[in-house]
Amino acid sequence: MKLDPFYLIVDSADWIERLVRLGVRLVQLRIKDRPEDILQAEIRRAKTICAAYGCQLVINDYWQLAIEEGCDFVHLGQEDLAAADLAALRAAGLKLGLSTHDENELETALAASPDYVALGSVYPTILKHMKWSPQGLERITEWKKRIAPIPLVAIGGLNIERLQGVFNAGASSAAVVTDITLNANPEARTRAWIEFTEPWR
Ligand SMILES: Cc1ncc(COP(=O)(O)OP(=O)(O)O)c(N)n1
Numbered sequence: 001m002k003l004d005p006f007y008l009i010v011d012s013a014d015w016i017e018r019l020v021r022l023g024v025r026l027v028q029l030r031i032k033d034r035p036e037d038i039l040q041a042e043i044r045r046a047k048t049i050c051a052a053y054g055c056q057l058v059i060n061d062y063w064q065l066a067i068e069e070g071c072d073f074v075h076l077g078q079e080d081l082a083a084a085d086l087a088a089l090r091a092a093g094l095k096l097g098l099s100t101h102d103e104n105e106l107e108t109a110l111a112a113s114p115d116y117v118a119l120g121s122v123y124p125t126i127l128k129h130m131k132w133s134p135q136g137l138e139r140i141t142e143w144k145k146r147i148a149p150i151p152l153v154a155i156g157g158l159n160i161e162r163l164q165g166v167f168n169a170g171a172s173s174a175a176v177v178t179d180i181t182l183n184a185n186p187e188a189r190t191r192a193w194i195e196f197t198e199p200w201r
């Protein structure tokens with residue numbers, strides 16, 4: 001499976017509406033701590049927008065809702081994975097991306113035959129507290145060797161200036177939140193990401 005090299009992660013359908021129209025091809029809806037009816041409405045809206053613009057939508061965490069809403073890609077962390085019904089996910093035809101942060105997590109992830117493996121946090125991130133030290137670029141190369149031909153998503157602290165190093169090290173796709181959502185001009189920054197990642201598309 002080929003992933004788009006630019007993997008946008010946002011926390012609302014509003015963000016998806018704002019940025020996917022610019023040409024984003026891979027987006028994750030990552031919503032935390034909202035009631036189920038809101039989650040369902042957000043997923044529905046995100047799905048409609050992504051379908052209209054030919055963008056692959058990935059649902060973070062909420063795999064049951066993703067199945068119920070007819071989505072086709074979920075991202076799970078290791079705790080999410082332990083609680084998930086993989087057979088149900090696969091039976092519903094969902095593709096699966098998995099987080100990894102260390103050797104043990106990589107083993108667990110590979111045993112689940114994921115459609116991509118994410119490695120983070122490559123650089124320090126301000127979005128969430130991480131239990132692990134930043135992984136660095138060498139770790140990307142090591143992970144790539146271990147998981148090929150499964151695509152590798154690099155995440156954490158990424159910005160445009162760091163992309164060349166991340167792709168040279170072996171990442172298939174670069175996931176990003178705050179370099180775009182906290183930018184003074186998220187639309188311009190999104191366009192810059194799309195343009196910069198073009199050689200890897
Ligand atoms: C592409 C990608 N990689 C990693 C994560 C992190 O997932 P997880 O470890 O489950 O943490 P939360 O995002 O749920 O806080 C991700 N969402 N996407």
Ligand SMILES: Cc1nc(C(=O)O)sc1CCOP(=O)(O)O
Pocket residue numbers: 099100119120121122124125126127128130155156157158175176177178179
């Ligand atoms: C959601 C997430 N997961 C990570 C992991 O390492 O699993 S790092 C991360 C935050 C990514 O945000 P930013 O691009 O703003 O650093």
Ligand SMILES: [Mg+2]
Pocket residue numbers: 060061075076077080
């Ligand atoms: Mg999670």
